[in-house]
Amino acid sequence: MSLAIDEEFLTQTLIDLVQIDSRNPSLTPDGPGEAAVGKYIANTLAGLGLDVVTHTLGPDRVNVVGILRGTGGGRSLLLNGHMDTVGVEGMAEPFSGTIRDSRLYGRGSQDMKGSLGAMIAAMKALVDAKTPLAGDVMITVVADEEYLSDGTADIVKHYTADAAIVTEPTDLAIGRAHRGFMWYEVETTGRAAHGSRYDEGIDANIRMGRFLAELDKLEQALRQRSPHPLTGPPSLHAPIIKGGTETSTYSARCVLQVERRTSPGESSPQVTQELQDIIDKLAGEDPTFKATVRLVTERPPFEIEADADIVRAVEMASTRLLGEAPRHAGLPFWSDAALLSAAGIDTILLGPTGHGLHAAEEWVDLSSVLDLAHILADTCINFSGPR
Ligand SMILES: [Zn+2]
DSSP states (O other), rough: OOOOOHHHHHHHHHHHHHHOOOBBBTTSOOOOSSSSHHHHHHHHHHHHHHOOOOOOOTTEEEEEEEOOOOSSSSSSEEEEEEEOOOTTTTTTTOOOOOEEEEEEESTIIIIIHHHHHHHHHHHHHHHHHOOOSOEEEEEEEEETTTTHHHHHHHHHHOOSSEEEEOOOOOTOOOOEOOOOOEEEEEEEEEBBBBOOOOOBOOOOHHHHHHHHHHHHHHHHHTTTTTOOOTTTTOOOEEEEEEEETTBBBBBOOEEEEEEEEEEEOHHHHHHHHHHHHHHHHHHOOTOOOOOEEEEEEEEOEEEOOOHHHHHHHHHHHHHHSSSSSOOOOOOOOOOTHHHHHTTTTTEOOOOOOOOOOTTTSSSEEEEHOOOOOOHHHHHHHHHHOOO
């Protein structure tokens, strides 16, 4: 069985969502946050008959959770999407919601209000069908994914489920993996002295140069490692370096930021040790080489097995709708799927087609949004359906 989607409702909901500005204030200082769009979604879900709870995370920052209660004994499914968007610099029509050639334009249309519209329309389809599910279906629309993921970090404190679908854009492929990232600070310590006093000064900047030369070798070695089949190899880069105070003084301190992108299966102790090994090698060669490495931020990588039940349930729904099995994909970006997965919930990503994430022109393909709504509704039946 395939459930009917109210297409008019879906399109209007999506237009309304894009027309409500929800730029993340942590990224753009005049961004209004998620309060207004959250209120719209809470009202819409309550209108459909779901149990709705709004969690306030801070001024104008909210998560909204809608629960369609099952009759009991079935598996629960959580649909997750973020309400915040990035900024609108250079955009001609950031909040128009204009439709041309089956594309809906505006900031957040693909990332990810198209997905929110599809999730809400899928809930309406389940309600309209009057076929009670055995398990609960939860829709969690969250704040702050574009910055620190405070929204989903809060969701996993209050809710759990047997499986989750994060509806970030995937061109309707099943997103089964993405890389994680770690931010490090490496500091070399020297000794300040007048620029003429080579006998007293120890140059922290030149010592950081030695570290960078070794880091360059590690960077090349990472990409020789056997790549993860879905995400490719791990990688690193050195985005920021700061050292020294003035021209005629030996630099006493140099600080380097390193971003390391991690493959599924890599962990911070191992990655930290790779950087510590460079420091130990250089210190062994020269006792005046002094450096430390510190892990500043860590976001885990994400992966789910190809034969997980939630993968199967989505494959079944997607194949029935589109006539062929969906592609399994690794995604270039980090997502909230990693947080849900780390909380013990079997998670995949599945979202629409579009263009211009974080760019000056953004659109979502409306037919892929409709397909997504169908696949989500049918997956709810497959996974949490009547016993
Ligand atoms: Zn997104």
